[in-house]
Amino acid sequence: MALIVQKFGGTSVGDPEKIKQVAQRVLKKKKEGNQMVVVLSAMSGETNRLTEFAMQMQEIPDLREMDVLLSSGEQVTVSLFAMAVKAYGDDCISYLGDQVKILTDSSHTKARIEFIDTEKITSALGEGKIVVVAGFQGVDSDGNITTLGRGGSDTTAVALAAALQADACEIFTDVEGVYTTDPNICNKAKKIDRISYDEMLELASLGAKVLDIRSVTFAKQYKVPIHVRSTFTETEGTWVVEEDEEMEGRIVSGVTYNKNEARITISGVPDQPGIAAKIFTPISDADIIVDMIIQNQDTGNGLTDMTFTVLRSDYQRTMQLLNSITEKTGANGGIHGSDSITKISIVGVGMRNHSGIASTMFSVLSNEGINISMISTSEIKVSCIIEEKYTELAIRALHDAFELDKDTVPEEESII
């Protein structure tokens, strides 16, 4: 008998009829001989409805009260789900975050799970019940309701699976799994059957929206196999699991992109110790997050260029800030930038054992006439900043060049 955690998002439980369908799906899995723990989000649209109420009360809504408000959403779906299961003749009990209890720190609206008490759930499972848990929410040590932020229900599901030592955590969503790239851009995009935690982490942090990055971190840490699949079909989706030899044989697993960044260059910066701190401390103090940073080699005149990326929504604010601190930095070459850029990335654990992947990427882009303005690499990914207008072209060219539409064939001879 396996213990399975299944998580269904807002569109999967968008109205009473859909909640019934989810209940039937869970019941089917239970009848196959499994113990079932179900994690639900709020109905789609509910979080927006409540947030609009909050905005009418207070310009910047109080975070503690925001958590009280938003956590009511899952309370509705879990109770309705439990009723549906009972209507179908099986037994079910709902638990809210504080009832479980899912203990978090006190960072309202972005709390981190510290501990999960599994006693009530284990006991209810032992009585043959399906257990449905409100996703996204927890409770701090003072009894205040907390929420985990966007995508928090994924984290709840994976954390529960880890705490319960579940055999699998299935994340149901509106796509069929993780794809080699965005199918809306490249019609050759192919569903990936198995992908490693590290690759999924890179894909999630580089722009793929299918899984919340914190849930993947959790899954990796506790070795919880995640199965990302569609609510609306029975098809197998993508398993996010520990790295294996087959994956290492695959050079590139996916191509992803992110249009949320903007690029800024400060020219003629005096190349002296402490200059980076002078520039980035005020930026950090203004709560602006910097992603890539590149500092060019001093070419002999004692000056250098500093290029970095920020969130596109912070672009104007960052430019203003930099203009106001130009004197302090002594930069004399001006500040320029662009908010019409894309970060395009290739990800694959196979890169560790294959050389020349980055240079292949550069050649492919160059052959299409696409200029690269920044490069950043890690052990298992290469990212390039290009002009936004080339996004689709670059994705299709890279997808073709690395043959991501082909069936995965373990290239065992290439493994070190």
Next chain:
Amino acid sequence: MALIVQKFGGTSVGDPEKIKQVAQRVLKKKKEGNQMVVVLSAMSGETNRLTEFAMQMQEIPDLREMDVLLSSGEQVTVSLFAMAVKAYGDDCISYLGDQVKILTDSSHTKARIEFIDTEKITSALGEGKIVVVAGFQGVDSDGNITTLGRGGSDTTAVALAAALQADACEIFTDVEGVYTTDPNICNKAKKIDRISYDEMLELASLGAKVLDIRSVTFAKQYKVPIHVRSTFTETEGTWVVEEDEEMEGRIVSGVTYNKNEARITISGVPDQPGIAAKIFTPISDADIIVDMIIQNQDTGNGLTDMTFTVLRSDYQRTMQLLNSITEKTGANGGIHGSDSITKISIVGVGMRNHSGIASTMFSVLSNEGINISMISTSEIKVSCIIEEKYTELAIRALHDAFELDKDTVPEEESII
């Protein structure tokens, strides 16, 4: 510095704008130098919306899960209220039933409060905060969410006032207070300034809807002064307090009516020991609540008539049940009844010290040509069952006869 509990119902917090108005009203009272505890219901319409969802899931929704579902309603209003107070520059914290905690028994959807922990509230008040508590809800000793049933927020408010030894409990509603009778029927109806707990209990149990009967019981037990008043005006409402001499001088305080009952008569019942049990045990077993029961004196033939009232919604079911047990009871005179009756009542603590009140009532009705089919009395009320069509006529005639439109003048000479 007084400690005041204020309760606002669903129409008073029906949308964000109204919640802001309530916040302003509470803040004004605080600025006058009071400590404020606020109890809120769910937004008007929300309970119906959630109940409709539940009905789509399960024919008879599971009671535990119903409580999880419905309690989300007040969660929304209390968090929004707290935000509003903060937006106005004061401090506020919300608590749900289980956070307070308001410990109840485990009778889901109609739980009874067993204990209230005042520590968190007292501590927050000490920090100068306004405390807003979700009405209607509590938690049982196993950590399950419970609700107190219709009118439960009134009970929450009064119970909190009792536990906190508050100086007053103000119940804000859409009427200006308790009236001598229904102003929609009798335009001479007059707001009562002060009324005793016992009179209010009788009025509430006999049909007046302004206060939940359990909250009045609580208030009486713990001597909590209740102030029933309008959300929409600043006018003083009705104080429900301990009986005093002025009240005793008032013979009749109010005329009320209830159209929710139906009358049934079983004729030709053998007048022998155990016959009442034979009739009423199966009725009670069917969860049918019987209100008034009258058994006429045996007129010499060993037979009697038994007349009683049930809820109008149980009328058909009761008639069918009685027909099926006729043989067992040996009744031979047939079963007949009416579901177009009204119970009309006069209430007043002054009755204890005045004779002839009941006979005055009978005369007034008789003079209007209204036949009385059943009579029931207690120390401070007289109820008559009449035909429904005479309801308005009876109310106006009684209101006139007992001069309820006149100012209350203490008739001290009449007090024993």
